[in-house]
Amino acid sequence: MTAFPPAGFPLAGFVANALGPGPTPELIAAITGNGLRPEQRLSIHRNATRIGLSEALAAHYPAIQRLVGEEFFAALAGRFIEAHPPRTPVLAEWGGELGDFLADFPPAAGLPYLPDVARLEWAINEVLHEADATPLDTDTLGGTLGNLAPGVLPRVRLAVHPAHRTLASPWPVARIVAANRGEGWAERWIEDDSATISLDEGPDHLLILRPEMDVAVLPVGAPGLALIQALAAGMPLGAALAEASPDNADPARLLGRLLGSRVIVGVSL
Amino acid sequence: MTTAPPLAPRAGIGLKSEHFAEIAARRPDLGFFEIHTENAMGKGGPYHAWLAEIRQDHPLSLHGVGMSLGGAEPPDPGHLARTRALVERYQPALVSEHVALCGHGATYLNDLLPLPYTEESLRRLIAHIQRMQEALGRPILIENPSTYLRFAESTLDEPDFLVAAAEAAGCGLLIDVNNVAVSATNHGFDASAWLDRIPPHLVGEIHLAGHSRKVIDGTVIAIDDHGSPVADPTWALFQHALDRFGPRPTLIEWDANLPPLDTLLAEAALAERHLAALAPDAERIAS
Amino acid sequence: MTHNTETTTARALTAGTSLAAALVVALAMTGTPAQAAEMEKCYGVAKAGKNDCQTATSSCAGTSKTDGQGDAFIAVPKGTCDKIVGGSTSPKM
Numbered sequence: 001m002t003a004f005p006p007a008g009f010p011l012a013g014f015v016a017n018a019l020g021p022g023p024t025p026e027l028i029a030a031i032t033g034n035g036l037r038p039e040q041r042l043s044i045h046r047n048a049t050r051i052g053l054s055e056a057l058a059a060h061y062p063a064i065q066r067l068v069g070e071e072f073f074a075a076l077a078g079r080f081i082e083a084h085p086p087r088t089p090v091l092a093e094w095g096g097e098l099g100d101f102l103a104d105f106p107p108a109a110g111l112p113y114l115p116d117v118a119r120l121e122w123a124i125n126e127v128l129h130e131a132d133a134t135p136l137d138t139d140t141l142g143g144t145l146g147n148l149a150p151g152v153l154p155r156v157r158l159a160v161h162p163a164h165r166t167l168a169s170p171w172p173v174a175r176i177v178a179a180n181r182g183e184g185w186a187e188r189w190i191e192d193d194s195a196t197i198s199l200d201e202g203p204d205h206l207l208i209l210r211p212e213m214d215v216a217v218l219p220v221g222a223p224g225l226a227l228i229q230a231l232a233a234g235m236p237l238g239a240a241l242a243e244a245s246p247d248n249a250d251p252a253r254l255l256g257r258l259l260g261s262r263v264i265v266g267v268s269l
Numbered sequence: 270m271t272t273a274p275p276l277a278p279r280a281g282i283g284l285k286s287e288h289f290a291e292i293a294a295r296r297p298d299l300g301f302f303e304i305h306t307e308n309a310m311g312k313g314g315p316y317h318a319w320l321a322e323i324r325q326d327h328p329l330s331l332h333g334v335g336m337s338l339g340g341a342e343p344p345d346p347g348h349l350a351r352t353r354a355l356v357e358r359y360q361p362a363l364v365s366e367h368v369a370l371c372g373h374g375a376t377y378l379n380d381l382l383p384l385p386y387t388e389e390s391l392r393r394l395i396a397h398i399q400r401m402q403e404a405l406g407r408p409i410l411i412e413n414p415s416t417y418l419r420f421a422e423s424t425l426d427e428p429d430f431l432v433a434a435a436e437a438a439g440c441g442l443l444i445d446v447n448n449v450a451v452s453a454t455n456h457g458f459d460a461s462a463w464l465d466r467i468p469p470h471l472v473g474e475i476h477l478a479g480h481s482r483k484v485i486d487g488t489v490i491a492i493d494d495h496g497s498p499v500a501d502p503t504w505a506l507f508q509h510a511l512d513r514f515g516p517r518p519t520l521i522e523w524d525a526n527l528p529p530l531d532t533l534l535a536e537a538a539l540a541e542r543h544l545a546a547l548a549p550d551a552e553r554i555a556s
Numbered sequence: 557m558t559h560n561t562e563t564t565t566a567r568a569l570t571a572g573t574s575l576a577a578a579l580v581v582a583l584a585m586t587g588t589p590a591q592a593a594e595m596e597k598c599y600g601v602a603k604a605g606k607n608d609c610q611t612a613t614s615s616c617a618g619t620s621k622t623d624g625q626g627d628a629f630i631a632v633p634k635g636t637c638d639k640i641v642g643g644s645t646s647p648k649m
Contacts, residue, residue, distance in 0.1 A: 012373050012374065014375075014382060015373040015376055015378060015382070018378050018380060018382070019376070019378070029421070030385075030420055030421055030422065031418050031419070031420060031421065032418070032419050032420070032421050034419065034456060035457075035488045036485060036486060036488050036490075039420065040486065041417050041418035042418065042483050043383060044417040044418075044490065044492070044618070045380055045417065045418075046623070047621075047622060047623045048380050048618040048619050049378050049379060049380045049514070050623045051621050051623050052379040052380065052615070052617045052619065053379055055612075056612035056613075057381065057612075058611055059611060059612040059613075065635070066635050066636050067633070067635045067636055067637040067640075068633035068634070068635045068637060069633060070635075071634070072632065072633045072634065072635070073635075078623075080572035085376045085377075085378075086372075086377045086378065086379065087375050087376065087377060087616065088378065089307050089334065089335020089337070089348060089371060089372075089375055089379075090307045090308075090310045090311075090335070090614065091307070091308075091612040091613060091614045092308070092310070092311060092377055092611055092612050092613070093310075094612070095612070101545075106631070107633075108633065110633070111633060111637055111640075113640070127314075128311075128314050128315070128611060129311030129312060129313070129316070129611075130311070130312055130313060130314065131312040131313045132312075132313035132318075133311065138586045142579075142582075142583040142586065145579055146344045146579060146580075146583060150573055150575070150576035152541075152574050153575050153576055153579065160602040162312075163313065163314070169470055176640060179636075179639075180636055190302050196639050196640065196641050197639065197640050197641070198640075198641055198642055199595075199640060199642025200642055201643070210314065213314070213315050237575070238575055240618065241575065241578075242569075247552075248457055251574070251575070251578040251582075252577075252578040252579075252581035252582045252585065253582070253585070255578050255579060255582035256581070256582035256583075256585040256586050256641075259582060259583070259586055260586050266640065275626065286611070286613070305614050305615065307611065307614040308613045308614055314610075316611075332616070334614050334615065334616045335614060367616060379614060379615075381616060415618070421572035478617075481620040483620065492618050492619070492620045493617060493618045494617050494619050494620045495615070495616075496616050496617070496620065522616075522617070524616075524617040525615075525617060525619065525620075526614045
């Protein structure tokens with residue numbers, strides 16, 4: 001089989017042009033101008049690609065865009081696109097590295113909470129598209145566990161909802177996101193524009209969960225977060241509780257919150 | 270395995286998430302809905318919940334934007350598998366893709382880049398269409414692109430390239446009349462003459478959309494932005510296409526500046542008036 | 557806390573007696589107004605069932621907008637971030 005593209009056709013450069021700094025001489029030579037300069041024709045694709053990706057990033061990160069403003073966000077998106085071009089044709093799955101990118105992005109250094117805000121928005125995006133499952137309600141779950149012999153109880157494994165993520169942050173990121181994500185979000189926590197948020201309100205330990213079709217961001221505390229993470233890692237209930245609360249501070253409260261959170265979708269031994 | 274359309278030759282619209290609730294409630298009388306395949310590739314969530322509900326009442330067309338059939342590499346096995354899973358789940362009446370490349374190496378672009386129209390490029394496209402059809406277990410339609418540039422090395426012109434690909438791969442053609450109009454503006458060819466070189470029996474679907482115009486250094490460039498009503502010259506070209514091809518399922522595409530659902534339904538109704546005005550011509554439809 | 561306490565606790569929970577007791581208390585707690593209030597304290601719920609939220613969608617359309625090339629980082633953040641105040645910019649954990 002002969003090589004494709006044919007010798008002399010700079011395919012890689014064609015693709016790079018759409019994302020990066022501009023066309024190479026080889027690429028310009030491969031294109032017929034027909035009344036325009038080849039660069040002008042190439043710029044139509046470059047423009048469509050960059051604007052499309054920038055809009056996709058804004059759709060994933062509306063709170064980030066609102067926090068930094070459109071001009072800064074556009075510049076940020078331009079840099080991000082060059083550093084993290086899509087590896088997937090599914091736009092909903094592109095852009096997850098923005099949190100890490102922001103952590104190492106000097107122009108945003110004055111807003112140290114921004115990376116975690118981005119991580120929370122990405123978690124919201126991910127759970128939105130994750131697999132569906134039916135959460136066990138408190139009565140069903142409590143009844144199932146209550147019917148087990150005490151000796152069996154610690155060995156039971158609780159399946160955690162696939163549409164969940166966890167996030168711990170030193171900053172009050174949930175409130176920052178709720179106040180900045182705009183219409184359709186945060187009925188209870190929507191803030192008026194004059195509201196200020198103090199960074200001293202942190203830290204946050206968050207469960208991001210889509211039990212059915214709505215996404216909720218729930219503050220679960222450090223032990224609650226550790227419990228869900230331990231269960232999701234496959235630990236049996238007894239060990240997971242011990243891991244989450246080594247000093248056994250209040251296992252009943254921890255368990256009670258878990259039972260009520262709709263994050264458990266199955267019980268097995 | 271060419272395309273006796275399994276779908277009635279009626280008008281459909283692109284299904285947008287902004288309209289999910291209204292469509293599910295109103296169940297508008299349309300021939301079909303079309304989605305971009307990649308937008309349904311999540312595992313679950315609201316998109317699938319709405320789509321499953323709307324699919325109960327309406328035929329569906331899956332229109333891919335990311336298979337990169339014109340790319341250097343064969344279609345990605347993972348992407349083929351995800352597409353197949355959607356085909357099995359939603360049983361679409363039509364499955365289509367673009368004659369374009371969407372990336373190179375590990376990089377995908379959210380854009381449809383044109384191919385050089387060469388024999389080498391044609392052979393590769395045919396092999397990739399066949400790979401996709403084998404993976405899906407059914408024939409697909411391939412869509413003519415809207416293009417803004419041409420390659421010096423191209424040796425085939427576009428209708429010949431598309432027809433040769435469809436005939437060799439055993440697929441059908443999705444003729445985007447707006448794309449023909451856009452490319453005709455951008456390269457200075459006769460759009461009607463372009464359509465006249467497409468054999469009617471290959472055509473399984475028609476697309477219609479609006480485009481915008483930019484003037485760059487005194488040259489008018491049409492941009493296929495799907496952000497406005499179908500332009501009058503495009504309706505005339507649609508009529509020309511129908512006169513030649515016979516009635517075909519016809520999609521109204523509108524992606525940017527999305528209007529209220531009623532605006533899309535009015536565009537679809539206009540397309541249906543064109544379709545209904547065609548004299549029944551069994552011979553032509555069967556051709 | 558010492559390693560011994562941790563081991564003891566883990567043993568107790570593993571043995572099941574204290575876990576069973578905790579479960580009884582937990583079940584008694586669920587459904588109480590106090591816990592309901594606690595669960596209500598969620599930060600965000602996307603409005604209305606099956607809300608599609610904001611999500612990026614693939615399209616086959618081009619764009620008539622123009623990429624501003626707004627780079628050079630003359631750009632400074634100037635959105636709502638000035639509504640976020642804090643005595644310290646170092647994290648508390």
